[in-house]
Amino acid sequence: MKARKKTDSGHTASKASDLSPERRGVIVAHHGVAVEVLYDGGERDMVRVKRRSGHVVGDDVLVRGEVLERLPRRTELRRRDAMRGVHLVGANLDVLGIVVAAFPLPPAGFIDRAVVAARAAGLDPFLVINKCDLDQADNAVAALQGIYAGSVMVFPLSAVTGDGLAPLLAFLGAGHRGAFVGTTGVGKSSLLNAICPEIDLKVGALNVFNDRGCNTTTVSTLHALPDGGELIDTPGFQDFGLVDISMQELAAHYPGFEETHELACRFRNCRHRSEPCCAVIDLVAQGRISAERYATYLEILNEVESGELEARQREWKK
Ligand SMILES: Nc1nc2c(ncn2[C@@H]2O[C@H](COP(=O)(O)OP(=O)(O)OP(=O)(O)O)[C@@H](O)[C@H]2O)c(=O)[nH]1
Ligand SMILES: [Mg+2]
Incomplete structure (x- = not known):
């Protein structure tokens, strides 16, 4: 009987795999019990992994036979869903494309949470406003530009007509690895198809009652773009809950608070809620931060x- 050993990916592999050459690659798709690896030489292969192996698209790996070893990550982006479950969005990303449609608009706070999560993870977030061919688009673009243009790069465009795609391609072509995230139906897969037609991702119809999508993409996939850069298409999700973000990180990364970074609050650990001599509250009073933007900050705060309290309770129980 052949000797078997336990591997990093949790499977048993025969000694024969020890003789296989070690190959380096990147995970380009995750199918639950198997991942698709693109090797440095350009070939692809499926490798079995444990269902909850913790691997994610964008992970650099070494594969020898059936044995897959994950290499350390440069960055990792996580999010929390409505049931408090934590999900990895991608690994080794440089930029995050937050995709919204000009209509219907994203859930309140979605963009803000995504910007904060991205910045806290060391990624540069940018905003893509898709479906600018729709009648309602001008107002939506003006409103979103008004809020976010001072904080992140904003790309208004249409995946259907191709208008506005060139600046996004130039940005991605600088060699970034990014992911598109957004709610279902905003056109993430359509955009990737428009950028690179050979990819030919499945695109879904919209629900006729609310113009929202129907979770067409079910697996994240990483694609090399023809003019440089790489992009991950992700399944749509509704909640970008923050994971292990401190109050200081929230205030430092919240879009629209950039002006306050140069100003000092009286208290070093000011939460900008009701503390005296707070630079943020002053800017709200002066109308330089809108009451609406501040209300969203307080909601996320x-x-x-609650997350900080949960983490402390976990520590106490140890
Ligand atoms: N009018 C208009 N429709 C668009 C545009 N881009 C995408 N759509 C439509 O929006 C619908 C959803 O597109 P998808 O690309 O599947 O959206 P998605 O964000 O990938 O959705 P999930 O995979 O479910 O997360 C399709 O019917 C597309 O034809 C656009 O620029 N303009
Ligand atoms: Mg899709």
């Missing part, structure tokens, strides 16, 4: 504080 409540979540962050």
Whole structure:
């Protein structure tokens, strides 16, 4: 009987695999119990992994036979769903494309949470406003530009007509690895198809009652772009809950608070909620931060504080 050994990916592999050459690659798709690896030489292969192996698209790996070893990550982006479950969005990303449609608009706070999560993970977030061919687009673009243009790069475009795609291609062509995230139906897969027609990702119809999507993409996939750069298409999701973000990180990364970074609050650990001599509250009073933007900050602050409390309780139980 052949000797068997336990591998990093949790499977048993025969000694024969020890003789296989070691190959380096990147995970380009994750199918639950198997991942697709693109090797440095250009060939692809499926490798079996444990269902909850913790691997994600974008992971650099070494594969020898059936044995897959994950290499350390440069960055990792996580999010929390409505049931408090934590999901990895991608590994080794440089940029995050937050895709919204000009209509219907994204859930309140979606963009803000994604920007904060990306920045806290060391990624540069940018905003893509798709479906600018729609009648309602001008107002939506003006409103979103008004809020976010001072904080992140904003790309208004249409995957259907191709208008506005060139600046995005130039940005990605600088060699970034990014992911498109957004709610279902905003056109993430359509955009990737428009950027690189050979990819030919499945695109879904919209629900006729609410113009929203129907979770067409079910697996994240990484694609090399023809003019440089790489992009991950992800399945749509509704919640970009923050994971292990401190109150200081929230205030430092919240879009629209950039002006406050140069100013000092009286208290070093000011939460910008009701503390005296708070630079943020002053800017709200002066109308330089809108009441609406501040209200969204407070809402996210409540979540962050609940998260901090949960983390402390976990520590106490240890
Ligand atoms: N009018 C218009 N429709 C678009 C545009 N881009 C995508 N769509 C439509 O939006 C619908 C959803 O597109 P998808 O590309 O499947 O959206 P998705 O974000 O990948 O959705 P999930 O995979 O479910 O997360 C399709 O019917 C597309 O034809 C656009 O620029 N303009
Ligand atoms: Mg899709």
